[in-house]
Amino acid sequence: MCDRGPRARRRCHDRPSLLTRPSMYRQILSKLPTALLFVKTGQEAITYANDAAQRLFSRTQLDQCCMHDLLSNDEEREKFDVFLASGDEAAEVFFDALGKPAKEEAAQPESKVKALIVRSNVAEGTAFFIRPLRDDGNAVDERWQVAQFDPLTGLPNRELLRDRMEQAIRLARRLKQELLGVLFVDLDRFKKINDTFGHAAGDAVLVEAAQRVRGCLRDTDTVARLGGDEFVVLLCNLRCTEDTAIVAERILDACSQPIVVGENVFQISASVGVAVWPSDGQTVDELLQNADMAMYTSKGEGRNTLRFYDAKMNEKAKARATAEAELRDALRDGHFVLHYQPQFCVHSGRIVGAEALIRWVHPTRGVIPPSSFIRVAEETNLIAPIGDWVLCEAVRQGRRWQDMGLDLRVAVNLSGRQFGDSLADRVKAVLEENRFPPELLELELTESFLVTDTEKAVRILGSLRELGVRVALDDFGTGWSSLNYLKTFPVDTLKIDRSFIGSTAGEFDGRIVRAIIAIAREFNLTTLAEGVETDEQLAQLHELGCDSWQGYLLSGAIPAQDLTDFCRLTDMAQNRFAATQRGR
Structure with a gap:
């Protein structure tokens, strides 16, 4: 998603805050429409002021001032000190735009500015956002602007968008032949930028994306930020629905261009959903809902695409809602x-x-495979309770097999929602409740769980290792595979993805399988191949030194009782049914 420079590759906790890196100031913060002052911990002098702050205090040398110097009188300075000592995030104070340092002198009336000051504690200091609340006969009342515009991007917010949409609909009804277009724009994979590089970098990307979208529109059109990485465009005076596609394609192209933030180059894209008045909705809510639905269809079909709303999407949405309700019933x-x-x-x-x-x-x-419902479970947060049920039931079954004299290791797939700091405690409780040996439980997870937050992953995997539970990396070689991860993360098994095994002997990728097995040996890990379907594949795995395998060559997934019978009939289980045999 991004091309990082050498300094950006350092671990997150070693990387200084963006606010404490002068090279990042101008590129990330100078674009913000809100005035921002930053004061480093342990000093009074203002460390940094963005362009908006320098315009607001244009007659003041901010690099030679502290926050007190900017306040209009002693009363305001005392009020500011109380604000700093409190836990409040915001307060109203009066600034002196002249920045007169002499506390005994009163501020000139024309330089006195009432403002809302919002503080944000960041690494190594405090950022102060200053939003003037000026009332004069000629200027725009900026209190209205604060209420109607997004403070980060300067775009209209949800409330102002709704007002403009309602006015546009009323005007379009009078003109009768006019069409309106509503484009729901969502940035793809934006969350990863926030999680990896911090909110300051994410804000810079949002500001740049907002400017690019605005640059694709006419003066009579509106683009608003709803929150997060979601934007809505209102197109008026359209002659035909194809006009919306032209604008949407411009937006897709603009958003796909690299965004440079300091030393990093972010390659993002957008998904766009389109609804047209009056055919796709008569009201503001209908248009927003249907454009949103079209946008999610776009995301589901590969991102960086445009989709128009159609009635079938409603049918899919209803089917999804029905599936969610039925999943809740199934769990209950x-x-x-x-x-x-x-x-x-x-x-x-x-x-x-x-x-x-x-x-x-x-x-x-009848019986429905997970491929038909897991995605809905993930999207509706049902995956966490379903995943917990799987863990509990698998351990209970493992205990039943143990009581029959069969020591089978049970492997359980984890969802991303389960991979949190409470995971080890939950696993420990389930094991203790069922008196199941931890070494017979193997938890399978994918590499994507680990790379988002490496420190967190190491901490969680370390806790599982202390319990004695085994950990397998599923689908190894298809994702982020890095030797550094294997050195850092305490795992036990690499599962070789079925795509490298193939469906026939001719599709077997011996070079990759050999490499994965060699890597596992180097790190003292075991290997398990998935999707084995032919004797030739098994023979090649044996020759290459793979430890274990699973696949339709001998058995797919079967009910617990069938697996029990399978073990009895095939004489393949280790320590099989010793207790049962002794009782005979």
Whole structure:
């Protein structure tokens, strides 16, 4: 997503705040329409002032002032000190635009500026955002501007957008033949910029994106920021619906150009959904909702694209709402079951473990595979309770097998929502409740969980290692694969993705499989190949030294009882049913 310079590759906690790096000041903060002053911890002098602040205090040498110097009198300075000592984020004070340092002298009436000051504690100091609240006969009342415009980008906010849309609809109804276009614009993968580089860099990207979108429009059009990385464009006086596509394509092109912020180059894109008045909605709410729905369709179909609203989207939305309701019912009423795919030792052929895979037993549609409902579960936050149920049920089944004398390792897939600081405590509680040995539980996760916040990942994996639980990296080689991660993260197994195994012997990618196995040996890890379907694939894995495998060659995912019977019939389980046999 971005091309980082060498300094940007340092770990996040080693990287100084953007506010304390002069090279970043001008590029990130100078674009903000709100006046900003930064004071470094331990000093009184103003460390940095952006362009808006320098315009506001244009007759003052800000680099030679402290915050007290800018306030209009002693009463305001005392009020400011009380504000600093309190936990409040904002206060109203009077500044002296002349910045007169002599406290005994009163400010000239024409230089006195009432302002809302908002503070933000950042690394190594405090940022003060200053928004004038000036009332005079000629100037725009900036209190209205604060209420109607987004303070970061200077664009109209949701309330002003709704007002303009309502006026445009009323005018269009009178003109009868006029069309209106509503474009819902959402930046793709913006959250990753915020998470990786911080909110200051994210704000700079938003300001630049806002300017680019605005540059694609006519003076009579409106672009508003709804919040986060979402923008809405209102196009008036359209002759035909194709005009909206022309503007949307301009926006897509503008947003796809690299954005330079300091030493980093961010390559973003946008997803755009379009609704047209009157065919796609008669009211503001209908137009916004339908444009939003079209935008999400665009995201779902690959991002960086444009989609027009159509009635079928409503049908999909209703189907999704129905699926969500039915998932909640299934979780409440116990309509989920686990099937288990056996995992085999490459060398001995014995069953060494089983991967737990969820199925939804629907009252009318029968057994539904996870591919048909996991995405809805993730989008509706149901994935966390469903994932917790899978963990509990898999451990309970592992305990049942143990009571039968079968020591099978049980593998459980984790969702991103489960991968938090409370994970180890939850796993420990489930293990203790079922008296299940931690070494027989293996938690599978993907590399994407680990790279978002490496320090957090190391902490969580370390806690799991202390419990004695095994950790497997699923789909290894398809994502972020880095040798540094393997050195940093305490994992036990690399799962070789089925795409490298192929569906036939001819599709087997021996070079990549050999490389992954060599990497695993170097780090003292075990390997497991997924998707094995032919004897030739198994023979190649044996030759390359892979440790274990799973696949349809011998068994897909089957109910727990079927796996129990399979172990009995095939004589492949280690320590199989010793207790049962002793009882005979």
